[in-house]
Amino acid sequence: MPGPARHRARPLAVTACLTVLAVVALVAGACAAYLTTPSHGPGQSGGSVALATPAPSGSGGQPSVGPTPFASFSTASAVPSSGPAGSPGASPTILPPIPPGAVPILYYHRAEAPPPDYPSWSKAKQAAFIDYDVLPVALAAQLDWLVANGYTTILPHDLVSHWNLGTPLPAKPVILTFDDGFHDWVTTILPMLQARGMVAEFYLTLTAIADGNITWSEVQTLASAGQGIGAHDVHHVQLAELGQGRPDASPATMWAEVNGARQTIFSHIGFYPDSMAYVGGGFSPELEAMVKQAGYTSARTIRRGIVQAADEPFELHVVRIGPYDDVTNLMAGTLRPGLPTFVARMHGVSDRPTGG
Numbered sequence: 001m002p003g004p005a006r007h008r009a010r011p012l013a014v015t016a017c018l019t020v021l022a023v024v025a026l027v028a029g030a031c032a033a034y035l036t037t038p039s040h041g042p043g044q045s046g047g048s049v050a051l052a053t054p055a056p057s058g059s060g061g062q063p064s065v066g067p068t069p070f071a072s073f074s075t076a077s078a079v080p081s082s083g084p085a086g087s088p089g090a091s092p093t094i095l096p097p098i099p100p101g102a103v104p105i106l107y108y109h110r111a112e113a114p115p116p117d118y119p120s121w122s123k124a125k126q127a128a129f130i131d132y133d134v135l136p137v138a139l140a141a142q143l144d145w146l147v148a149n150g151y152t153t154i155l156p157h158d159l160v161s162h163w164n165l166g167t168p169l170p171a172k173p174v175i176l177t178f179d180d181g182f183h184d185w186v187t188t189i190l191p192m193l194q195a196r197g198m199v200a201e202f203y204l205t206l207t208a209i210a211d212g213n214i215t216w217s218e219v220q221t222l223a224s225a226g227q228g229i230g231a232h233d234v235h236h237v238q239l240a241e242l243g244q245g246r247p248d249a250s251p252a253t254m255w256a257e258v259n260g261a262r263q264t265i266f267s268h269i270g271f272y273p274d275s276m277a278y279v280g281g282g283f284s285p286e287l288e289a290m291v292k293q294a295g296y297t298s299a300r301t302i303r304r305g306i307v308q309a310a311d312e313p314f315e316l317h318v319v320r321i322g323p324y325d326d327v328t329n330l331m332a333g334t335l336r337p338g339l340p341t342f343v344a345r346m347h348g349v350s351d352r353p354t355g356g
């Protein structure tokens, strides 16, 4: 929803979003996000489903989401359930096998604990905060799980080098990605990564700089630390797959967003971003071609999946990690032992019921 012409007074933005809300729920996600932070579009809000166990209680009043049993997967390896205390008799969680060659790309935005007065906020304000968040304690536990289970972080260009040049990948590669741009990329996430010898791709939209959510100095800190800096548009505008018959952005707009972000990031950090994340997840053959022409070697969608295709480097799939995944109490920051939902995500169990 956001575009160059949308940088206007907030009441107008609210009005515009309300109008769009009435039209299509998918676009509503993007609008709601834009009201608070530069963020993504369809399918990224709404939180993640609580899998296998009921939705967390006492976690700020978010709506309960019905369980989606792993047992619906037919081919499976049994993984011991590690549900919360007080759920005796839980049957083993059945997970689909991880396909050979899987490279999960985890998809996050921001890591920030809700403030103490969060429970008193309106539902809308809570959703605007939490839908694009992960608790720092949850992120730390997820990163620890990756380490404990033998995963090694790589960057998108490592995957491309593997495909194009045969560069070996680690035995269990995983790509961590963070979208948009927030101060906590440096204050919270970077120290977590460094403590574990990890790297992540940070997909920066220049709107985040303009809005004061992150500074160039912070982006430079990430780059200097060896983290990946990807691009995510100049104005955080969805360029394709807008839905409801809405046309794609013009070629001129596509190029300005795709190439403009690349050139501006280069001018500030001294090297070109080699990967891009589509805003709102929307892409098209024309946009892919333009991304390639601009010089990127990969692009990330928000389509779900843990397997990447060598012949589709501009259609990388993601695993969406939700704000409630394995969280038993949002305010206390307590987690389900064993992170069963995160483990399921790593097996390709999607946060979307259709798996799309």
Ligand SMILES: [Zn+2]
Pocket: 038, 039, 040, 041, 179, 180, 205, 232, 236, 279, 280
């Ligand atoms: Zn975004």
